Amino acid sequence: MPLTHIEYGSLASSETMNDNFEYLDDRITAVANNLVSSTTSIYSNISSQTASFSEQISGLASDINELEGDLGDLRNDFDSQNNAPDYSKGVGITLPYTAEADGYVYAGVYGSDYTSYVYVNEKIVHGHCGYSGGYNVYSGSMFRVSSGDIITADRTSGSYYFYPMKGA
Secondary structure, three states: OOOOOOOOOOOOOHHHHHHHHHHHHHHHHHHHHHHHHHHHHHHHHHHHHHHHHHHHHHHHHHHHHHHHHHHHHHHHHHHHOOOOEOHHHOEEOOOOEEOOOOEEEEEEEEEOOOEEEEEEOOEEEEEEEOOOOOOOEEEEEEEEEOOOOEEEEOOOOOEEEEEEEOOO
16 A cells, blocks of 8 residues: 555544554565665675685685795705805815715816826716826816715825815
8 A cells, every 4th residue: 555645734534644654664664674684684794704704814824824834944945055165164185085064175186197086985076187298287176075975086186175064
């Protein structure tokens, strides 16, 4: 039933007034029900979004923890793999020599009319080729060794130095 228009200043029957009040009451009830339904829907959506955000935040926190662990591993690897020799701690060595720590060996070989080799654990790491005709030829190289490696040469003439790794 529609709202009945009552002209200003005129008298309306109680039936018309009751019908208008009933109509307004129905409309107020319908609007209130729509508001309750909309509010319930909004709260449901908020709850759903909150749960989704919570899952995403939890996933991000897990990813961050994993990345922090990976970064820590990389830092440890970098620190343990510092490849720089500590020249201030270099010492002259005689061959055969067993490396006391990770580091570098410098082999400077000189001579003429012969070939000479330097070995680490019986594997060639440096070769020197002499020059016939009485001229001395010098050749040098630096190579990395690990603690416990054994450095030897088939001729021991030359200069040999051991440089530990920085931080070792």
